Amino acid sequence: MSGTNRYHRQTLFEPIGETGQDRLMESHVLIVGAGALGSGSAEALVRAGIGKLTLIDRDYVEESNLQRQQLFSEQDAYEKLPKAIGAKNRLNDINSMVEVEAIMADAGADLLSELAPAIDLIIDATDNFDIRLLVNDISQKFEVPWIYGACVAGYGMTFTIIPGHTPCLQCLQEYLPSSGATCDSAGVIQPAVQHVVSYQVTEAMKLLTGNRAQISGKLIAFDLWKNEHMEMEIEKLKKPDCSSCSDNRTYSHLSYGNQTKTTVMCGRDTVQIRPQGNMASLSEVAEKLRSNKNLHLSWNPYLLSIQDGDFRIVLFQDGRALVHGTMDEMEAKNVYYRYMG
Amino acid sequence: MHLVINGNSMELGDEVSSVTTLLEHLGLAEKPVIIEHNRDILKQEHYRQRMLENGDTLEIVHFVGGG
Numbered sequence: 437m438s439g440t441n442r443y444h445r446q447t448l449f450e451p452i453g454e455t456g457q458d459r460l461m462e463s464h465v466l467i468v469g470a471g472a473l474g475s476g477s478a479e480a481l482v483r484a485g486i487g488k489l490t491l492i493d494r495d496y497v498e499e500s501n502l503q504r505q506q507l508f509s510e511q512d513a514y515e516k517l518p519k520a521i522g523a524k525n526r527l528n529d530i531n532s533m534v535e536v537e538a539i540m541a542d543a544g545a546d547l548l549s550e551l552a553p554a555i556d557l558i559i560d561a562t563d564n565f566d567i568r569l570l571v572n573d574i575s576q577k578f579e580v581p582w583i584y585g586a587c588v589a590g591y592g593m594t595f596t597i598i599p600g601h602t603p604c605l606q607c608l609q610e611y612l613p614s615s616g617a618t619c620d621s622a623g624v625i626q627p628a629v630q631h632v633v634s635y636q637v638t639e640a641m642k643l644l645t646g647n648r649a650q651i652s653g654k655l656i657a658f659d660l661w662k663n664e665h666m667e668m669e670i671e672k673l674k675k676p677d678c679s680s681c682s683d684n685r686t687y688s689h690l691s692y693g694n695q696t697k698t699t700v701m702c703g704r705d706t707v708q709i710r711p712q713g714n715m716a717s718l719s720e721v722a723e724k725l726r727s728n729k730n731l732h733l734s735w736n737p738y739l740l741s742i743q744d745g746d747f748r749i750v751l752f753q754d755g756r757a758l759v760h761g762t763m764d765e766m767e768a769k770n771v772y773y774r775y776m777g
Numbered sequence: 778m779h780l781v782i783n784g785n786s787m788e789l790g791d792e793v794s795s796v797t798t799l800l801e802h803l804g805l806a807e808k809p810v811i812i813e814h815n816r817d818i819l820k821q822e823h824y825r826q827r828m829l830e831n832g833d834t835l836e837i838v839h840f841v842g843g844g
Contacts, residue, residue: 469844471844472844473844474844560844561844562844563842563843563844564842565840565842585844586840586841586842586843586844587841587843587844588841588842588843591841592841593838593840593841608811608840610809610821611809611810611811611821611839611840612809612840613808613809613839613840613841613842624843632844655811655838657838659783662783663784664783664784664785665784666783666784666813666836666837666838667836668811668813668818668836668838669813669816669818670811670818672818672820673811673818673820
């Protein structure tokens, strides 16, 4: 494909034009999370023709993702393909002109700090506030804007955070649900996902094409099912002593002690364990466990799955493990160390 | 008391006279919410003092984590 016609309808759109398209094609966007929101944003931005996309995700595709995570297929779920890989495959099929970098990892402070200097914009597609507050610190430290987005049931919310201009997420910390309270069982419908994605991608396009004056500047929330739409000016909530964006900033979420080692995953009956130190390779672990007839092992090039009665441990190459079948961090560690001790 | 909350008209009993009593009535007393009262954003420490009048407009939103 020559690519000359590819972005025609988008460049016809006057606020973008040829100049905006050129800017888009030089931009590098980081999307943290390749679930529902991440799939939607990634597909839209890759179709729009950004220069480079970096996508970080720690999880793999399951059947229950397919109702809303638009980049994945039944085959991906069958193969338990890591989401970062499945997403990259599909995105390359959609637009081979965009460079897609897929990172299968937990988005920690070190990884984000390494990536941030080359990034023009971060899109939030995560599912918890621990990681969002970390992204927020990164955004302030490296002066990269980021776009918060989240949804549950028919409800969604988004806000564009521009360092030096808007309040940041840390300014709003007293309004954030306490840890664990975000894991609810209310489910989510796909249009709510798409609605948040629409806001996030449009804000991204404005920022990346040099249309900053069009940025909404408002906290936007909606409930599609209840027919509600809310917009708020929250400039007044900027905190003069904020630990992330004030003159007295300390970036408290970037310090090592604040990084979670075990995480209960939202609404999934799953705990993630991130061990320290060097890990045995997946094939070594598989070899060691093969003689245990009570276990059912299965694997692909990226992960090893160990079924032990009601529990299932999924081990990744980087040493992380997901323990399915519990939301108790201690129980998860016990199951994990049964085989990995 | 007649209020417009998130665009919806609501008739509420006399026990609702302030933002605090409204949140209790809506079952949101314990939930961290951001409130705009007649287009004025309220800081959390000012919730209690803010009295409501007939016809007031409120926007009430809460953060969610899913994505």
